[in-house]
Amino acid sequence: MTATTTPPIPENRAWKALGALSVGLFLTLLDQSLVAVALPRIREDLGASLNQAVWVSAIYLLTFAVPLLITGRLGDRFGQRTVYLAGMALFTAAALACAFAPTIELLILARAFQGLGGSLLNPQPLSIIHRIFAHSRRGAATGVWSAVASSAGLFGPVVGGVLVGAVGWRAVFFVYVPLGLISLVAVARYVPTLPRGASRIDYLSGVVSLIAVLGIVVALQQGPELGFGPLIWLSLAGGIAALVLFVWMQTRSTAPLMPLRLFETHNFSRGAFAVFTLGFTVYSVNLPIMLYLQTAQNMPPETAGLMLVPMGVLSVLMSPVIGRLTDRVAPGTISRIGFASMITAMSLFAVFMIADATPWALLLPILLFGVANAMCWAPNSTISLRDVPQDLVGSVSGVYNTARQVGAVVGAATLGATMQLAVTLTGFGTAMGIAILLTVVPLAAGLAAVSRFR
Structure with a gap:
């Protein structure tokens, strides 16, 4: 067996390592929707302006997204395990500082460090997966990664609403501390020290x-x-x-920092573009959906949040199964079905919102979206990264995660601007439907890209 097919640790330990790494991945991506729920209470309690409240979320997204190309490569240079542990320690300490922040200025500063910690740890799990699992098992492992990456943001509104309503906004940051400590201990125990790739950066x-x-x-x-x-x-x-x-x-x-020979790997170049379109859609559509349910249909925030739970649960349950199937079927088969299903789900959301349908009608696209999520993320990640050079896994992970995160920023900006414009020209529900319909265009481009997997 070659070095690329022989895992460095037993498979049962590899799964424990993946579980430990997934905690950090989940926390960094959950934050992007979790903290947004707490902003009104933060603004009221700390006497912050609207602009200051917005920066509580914005500064995290900036310090998280901007360094990803570098932090992925740092894993190659100093070891993915070491960089993950450093990032998780910074993320957890900054979360504790956020929980005790006496002023809005200090909260924003702590959030900047929290985002940097998230940026350090976020690319490492995907790199480690492709080094501790055998080639034939990477699909199943990447399915777990995909379940976490694609569903974390879906649980944010629910968890945030419960914590803020029952305890207060500081609980949103306190919850990171025990989970961060658990991940630190588990990663230190189960993730091996792997050979370093890059000699310098x-x-x-x-x-x-x-x-x-x-x-x-x-x-x-x-x-x-x-x-x-x-x-x-x-x-x-x-x-x-x-x-x-x-x-x-x-x-x-x-x-x-980003060797251009990465893009000579046929499937990676297609998959990096496809994950941009997924980031554009998945991380931006929650806002118009929640606004439609709460504003156009007068649904309480807690109930509106619970409406999205089936989406996340389906995605989590199906992603590992889809990941295993990806190892056994022709590349692109599941991806094409997934992207087509997601396009259908977005179209149904738009039609129902424009038609002012009852909230329960949205359960159909919500369920379809959950299934499509699993069928898009897991195969895309597995196929894109399965055959890249092993000495460049850090660079690959940094580029792949940057594509996803920049897609999320572009999607949020595009849908946000569209909602603001459309609501001045038409009814509220119609405006939300038009915004969601925009996601069909990048998803169609993503479908074209995954159709060329080989």
Whole structure:
């Protein structure tokens, strides 16, 4: 057996390692919807302005998304286990600081460090999966990763609503502390110290990548809030220019941060684009759905949150099963069905909202969305990363996670701007339906990409 097919640890220990890693992955992605529920109470308790309250979420997303290209490569250089533990320690300590923050300014500062901790740990599980599992078992393992990555945001509104309503907004941050400590202990015990890949990192490229992602993400994230004025366009133009410079530098560097030979792997280049379209859709549609249920249908927030539970449960239960199937069927077969199902679900959401259907009618697309989630994420991750060079797994994970996260930012900005415009031109429910219908376009492009898997 070759090195790429022989796992470094027994499979039962590998599954325990994956469970420990999944706790951190779940927490970093749950945060993006969990904390949003607490913002009104935070604003009231700390006497914060609306803009300050928005930055409690925005600063986390910035410090989480911007460094992902670098933090993925850091795993290659210093070891995925080491970087994960450092990230989880920072994330947990910052969460504790958030829970005790006496002012809005200190809360925002602690959130910045929490996002950085999340960025350090987030790319590592996917890299470790492809090093501790045999080639034939990566589909099942990636299915678990996909279940966590695709469903974490769906549970945020429910968990957040319960914690804020029953205990208070500080409980949202306190809950991270015991879970973070559990993950630290379990990862230290079960995840092995793996051979390091990169001998050094091109830090100049890293700085340029930070500028590129920062410029683009700030423009897309803050544009709808601040209005697309000259500064926003300058940020976007600067980010794009830095991105072009970054790509050029990768062709000249002896230790590139994002080796362009990654994209010579046929399935990875298609899968990275497809996960962008998934991030665009999955991380942005919760807002119009929740607004429709609560505003257009006058549903209590707790009930509206519970409406989304079947979506998350179906995704969690099905993803490992779909992952195992991915190892046995032709590449792209399940992905095509998944993307087509997600397009159908988004279309049904739009039709029902525009028709002012009862909330219970939405259960059909909600259930279909949960199934489609599992059929899209698990196969896409497995097929995209299964055959990339082992010495570049950190870079691969950083690029893949960056594509997902930038897709989420672009989706949130696009749907947010569309909702604001449409609601001035038509009824509220129709405006929410139009916003969701926009996701069909990137999903169709994603379907075209996965149809070319081989």
